[in-house]
Amino acid sequence: MSEPSVDELVLDTGPLSHLAEAGWLGVLRTVAAPRAVVITDAVEHELRQGSHSRPHLQQVLNAEWTKKHSLVSGTEIASFAHFSEFLVSGSRNVGECSVLAYAQAHKATAVIDDRAARNLAQDAGIACQGTLGLLCEAIRAGLLTTAMVGSLADHLIETKYHLPFPPGGFEVWANEHGIISPNEN
Numbered sequence: 001m002s003e004p005s006v007d008e009l010v011l012d013t014g015p016l017s018h019l020a021e022a023g024w025l026g027v028l029r030t031v032a033a034p035r036a037v038v039i040t041d042a043v044e045h046e047l048r049q050g051s052h053s054r055p056h057l058q059q060v061l062n063a064e065w066t067k068k069h070s071l072v073s074g075t076e077i078a079s080f081a082h083f084s085e086f087l088v089s090g091s092r093n094v095g096e097c098s099v100l101a102y103a104q105a106h107k108a109t110a111v112i113d114d115r116a117a118r119n120l121a122q123d124a125g126i127a128c129q130g131t132l133g134l135l136c137e138a139i140r141a142g143l144l145t146t147a148m149v150g151s152l153a154d155h156l157i158e159t160k161y162h163l164p165f166p167p168g169g170f171e172v173w174a175n176e177h178g179i180i181s182p183n184e185n
């Protein structure tokens with residue numbers, strides 16, 4: 001896997017949507033800093049489409065601290081086409097493909113939770129991180145506490161976000177998987 005960019009995180013719709021719905025979108029700004037948060041045109045389209053029935057998505061669209069980017073270069077479009085062959089089904093997974101294409105073309109870190117997209121990123125040598133990985137990184141950096149991330153994770157679960165532990169289970173899961181050390185609790 002290539003080294004992640006210290007400059008940019010490019011996020012898929014899922015993390016953005018669920019963080020906004022759970023009321024924790026502002027934490028993303030803190031956790032990402034000083035890196036830029038990039039939203040591709042396909043992710044922006046998915047957010048706009050969903051904003052009619054899920055008004056919290058407007059928060060993401062209005063966030064001035066995000067950078068919107070349309071895939072237009074030959075490299076970006078070729079990468080998008082490549083990833084689409086593996087992931088797109090109807091109108092599903094277009095956002096993931098755009099995130100991977102941007103990350104590959106700009107050596108950014110893709111923030112994606114979809115397993116198939118993460119596996120494809122790993123195969124392509126793209127730096128990729130899940131929402132939980134990003135939050136655990138923030139604990140290790142002293143930006144967030146384990147208790148805060150545990151509460152955030154519980155709120156994400158309430159939005160029907162799929163996490164690998166039940167409500168109240170973040171700390172146990174993180175310790176069992178060596179993601180945070182006991183002194184980071």
